[in-house]
Amino acid sequence: MSQSTKLPLYITLATFVLAFVLCAAQYPAMASTRVVANLLTDNAFLGITAVGMTFVILSGGIDLSVGSVIAFTGVFLAVILRETSIHPLVAFALVLLITTGFGAAMGGIIHYLEMPPFIVTLAGMFLMRGLAYVLSTESVPITHEFYDWLQSLYWKAPGGGRFRLTGALMLLTYVAAMIVLHRTRFGQNVYAIGGSAQTAQLMGVPRARTTIGIYAVSGGLAGLAGIVYTLYTSAGYSLATVGVELDAIAAVVIGGTLLTGGSGFVAGTFFGILIMGLIQTYIVFDGTLSSWWTKIVIGGLLFAFIMLQKGLGWATTARIRLLTASDARS
Amino acid sequence: EGETVGFSQIGSESGWRAAETTVTKQQAEERGITLKFADAQQKQENQIKAIRGFVAQGVDAILLAPVVATGWEEVLEEAKDADIPVILLDRNIDAPEDLYMTAVTSDQVHEGMVAGNWLVEAVGDAECPVVELQGTTGSSPAISRKKGFEEAIAAADNISITRSQTGDFTRAQGKVVMESFLKSEGGENICALYAHNDDMAVGAIQAIKEAGLKPGEDIKIVSIDSVPDIHLAMKAGEANATVELTPNMAGPAFDVLEAYWADGTMPPKWIQTESKLYTSDDDNAAIYESKKDLGY
């Protein structure tokens, strides 16, 4: 990819670094390993979800079901570990199978019935949340030594920060996603479909397979995020992660991916997640905002980021146009 | 002496919670405590983030109003490692007791029972079909208040729940669902309404009035929370009873903290707030006046 397409990525990165420095200047404690470790651990499940969302948005779609899928995964795991004696790893495999299959089914409906993703995944969102309720309305604790063992895997950095397994898992997911998106045919097909599904089809991109694959990835990663969420809270709760889909979409967009599809980077999403985490950490450190000001500030920061990106985008395209113009003249 | 306390609040989903936030801030101010307030917008993950943020900042204590009972071990362990006492407000959690200093809560099952007992007493032997407005599906008050109420009326054969739907703890849904109850059961076949919170009851009262019935007489109304507007309704004879859930959970919590800071006194593990029953016999006008400025 050329420099100019990577620009939004660099802009996002620069924004994050700048914002972090500003925050740390105001609250020196924010530069501690604790805060850094927290950024990773606390956002692990959201980060993983956002990877799947990046695939979907790159292809020009959207997946509103992820929050519900996470909740369903949690409840499913909690209930199955309570009711049966199967090993959590088996349960993980089972739940990943279900969520991936669920994603694939939505992809199939979107492709074969030619229905808009927004609506199909909205119905999926109702369905998964509903299924979670049916499994259990109460929050179900998970107690299993394997869970305890997984949770005990962390590296305590000097300064008290705990780098946990889930954070590492998130990083791993990003690396894997980068490889898939930029180094495999499937990844290229995702971008192609995002550019224009019809043209991609005329160019020989297997549209059905790719669409189904994309939503399967999103469903599967939401399942993985669900597993991470159970590790995070040791419980399954049907009311958990309401509205997470919007957080994930916001992170993807802040990361510089176009909602119209075809342009963006999963690495951008990573910084999008970190920026959102930073916003929240900052609000906690500040600690004086009322409930409503919290919302307004989050909305305002979202707006500020989008405008900043827009502005930088305009500035650079104007420059590029000037450059090409002089090219043509020379 | 300038202690800093972090307060992780669930959100501001109801008037009661807004009042709790207001009271907590007032209490902190009165005692010269710096309060760091974090609104979690209904999300557990945000609460966990907030707690981790408080730990990273090195606050002197943390107040936590947990959105759900499970999933706190890990983060509370981190607080414990950092020697920061944690006090739970208004709900208890499923976690080893050594992870928090104490819990200042009401007993939500008990609240449901108080409401149920009142109804049992109020109807006596008369046949009484009850409709129930549940809280948000899956939320812990909805589950506990349902359970407590059912236990209280279990013994009374004449009282039974005929319809039960969720009203999401909101006035609007309370009204909508009550409208539907009135039609599907017939207003004359409903003897009482039990609502998991006052807001839904207030909505339902309006639905009953619009259907041409007299709330409080034709249909008895009992609910929980004791927000100002329900006292207004009780004063007008449109509601019959409410069980108080005090928004002042922070007061006892700060008392505990101050004692602990002073000489290391450890409190008991559970400080139960009173679940007081108010009926139309009380001076509802006065109660309304006393509550109306608390930010409900």
Next chain:
Amino acid sequence: MMKSTLKRVMPQIIILALVLAANVLVFPGFFNIEFQHGRLFGNLIDVLNRGAPTALLATGMTLVIATRGIDLSVGAVMAIAGAVAASAVVGGAHWTLAVLMALAAGAACGLWNGLLVAIFRIQPIVATLVLMVAGRGIAQLLTEGAILTFNDPGLIRLGAGTIAAVPTPIWIWIAVACAVGLVIRRSALGLLIEAVGINQTSSRLAGINARVLLIAVYLVSGLCAALAGVIVAADIKGADANNAGLWMELDAILAVVIGGNSLLGGRFSITASLLGALIIQGVNSLILLSGMPVEFNLVIKALIIIAILVIQSPRVRHSLYLLRASTGPVLRERPKPAPRTPQEEGQS
């Protein structure tokens, strides 16, 4: 003209009929309407009455979606408008003034969205996400987090009152929908909006003022949302900034889609969206009347919606069409619809 509209909305009418029939199945008295205490009273009236906010939102949302946009902020705008109206009457203003102020607030919100979309060219879903997040905070700022109760009979009448024995919200949504529909179809606005939704560049080059048009549709959406917000607040005699209109944007979008309108913009039918809103309300009523345990609410709703959407999907409709055609005069086309040709697609 009339006939073609009827043909366009036929699927929605059939689905609505099916949903209402299902209601009768679980509650035989569903169609009973009585005259009680000066107002019509019955489940059918409830569907029309309770469908009012969704119907109002869907009216504005249809226009926004026709331009290839989306408005996620309507729920938050409802909360703002309710809060504005409530604080105005509580502050002593006449209720008409309060309503006007609420509408002004809605218009301001719409204008904001419109500016972001039309002038700053931010993708509609993100542009309106900003107000969706912040708007509820603004509403809470106005009510300070509490439910702001009021007792102004004029204002309450808008939500809980009746006119000629029929609940006021029904009059309001029908009037607004008719007004918007008439203005759109009696003027060239419909055509221009569709053109902008299908191909904005071409439209601009053809001399259409796409920017003003875009701003206008978001404005209308804001106004509709404000009206819905006032109704919801008036209905419960209080502005509940936390819960008013929560997740309503999804219902509104769903109504538009059930109405057979494409999220990719272009051709639209407000009538069909309104039927979509009634279908959703019919499903809600079905859930309430069925008396099933609450934990099944969402599953039932999801399954019904999926069924409706599948029936409506272009693919299935095409098959049904062929099925019908195969009994009539032979239509020589294969079951598989031709993929869109390269020329066919607009810009993406």
Next chain:
Amino acid sequence: MAMPEPVLHARGISKFFPGAIALDDVELALYPGEVHALLGENGAGKSTLIKCLTGAYTRDGGTIALSGVEIDPRDPLDSQALGIGTVYQEVNLLPNLTVAENLFLGRQPMRWGMVDHRRMKREAREVLRDYGLDIDPGRLLDSYSIAIQQIVAIARAVELSGKVLILDEPTASLDHDEVKLLFSVIERLKGRGLAIVFITHFLDQVFAISDRATILRNGRVVGTRRLADVSQTEIVTLMLGRQLEAATHHRAHSEPGELLLSLKGFGKGGSIEPFDMEIREGEVVGLAGLLGSGRSETANVVFGVVAADQGTAELRGRGLRITNPREAIRNRFALCPEDRKTDGIVGDLSVRENIILSLQARQGWHRPIPRAKAEEIAQHYVKALDIRLASLDMPIRLLSGGNQQKALLARWLATEPELLILDEPTRGIDVGAHAEIIALIEDLREKGMALIVASSEMEELVAYSSRIVVLRDRRQVGELSGAEISTKAIVEAIAAEDAA
């Protein structure tokens, strides 16, 4: 030449659309090493036939045999795998991918199971060099002109075609040099034994490169001819089903009328250098130049698509500022843009609505054109321009390319402009219609309309222009008028600057 077995043999191909029979029992046989031209009027069914062959459309009847084996490609992927490479009408590549990625989509070079980007770029550069393009394949396709995109599309199709290469109007947006280059590539492929289908409306090109031609009319094959055996007139007669009137000659121009528009130092930084231009009523100003010379930019800046940032304009002596198309239209300007797909048609609207769109936009939203009136206007132009369609209510995207172009012309004529700017008005238009449009331009001029026409076809410009402005590198470099006008003079004007 003893005919070997055909590589591709399609028989009895039929395709029906609601209200139209696009193809009826069409037979097409392609032999190895031949260039087979597919000819026909706009809407004759050429593109539809291609799509049926490659599986982009499901055909309603007929069989296709590839090297004697019956095949049934279900989608373009299928046919690609079978060795049939295709360039569809209008560029169909992905603007959001790089040139290299476009070239190699679906068959990226792999290394250890992963896409080898470096090799891909290197190979892309090599492939494109064969087509005379020395561009950075790592840049987004979007950053290059339509012409370059077209060449990339051709290169891609060529790389993909093992047996058959299909080119649907590949030269519509190419310049002479690029066409020449394309032909040398075609010759090379021919040598390799590929069968090539070539669709175009330029008959000279047909005769220059093709061996045989199949002519379609109204979805039926009206004949297959060996080009060595026929004359151009015969082909045209077959296509049109009638004789084409003698080509229009440079008609004597009547005296131009009053001065309409005068531009001084008009320009836009980064787009077009400042220029002066005057145009009178009853005058056609031609814009000539090579690809990227700034013809379209000139047209766009006059119409306010991009607002000029310098210079002044006067309309009938009164000062005027045009910052957007709406103002231009209000001043009775009209611009028929170059890229009809993205800038012209509103695909899902009916032909009728597309035709009245600008008129309606000018009248304002509150004064809708009554249905009957719209019908009448549309009907009028459909007849006048001979637009082929099943019904006025059909979405314009379903029209064939050339007919879309005519419908767009109708849109602008309906606004009765005083200044009509046409950017490549004859692109993709068949010979019959071509002559009609030239006649139309002359007619309009006679009626006193002022026209600015940008075109790559110099003969055409010579035919109708009163004056010709020559552009190069986004700059006006010369002006020819009256007797000076000739193809040679234009070429010289361009070349003279080249030498300088």
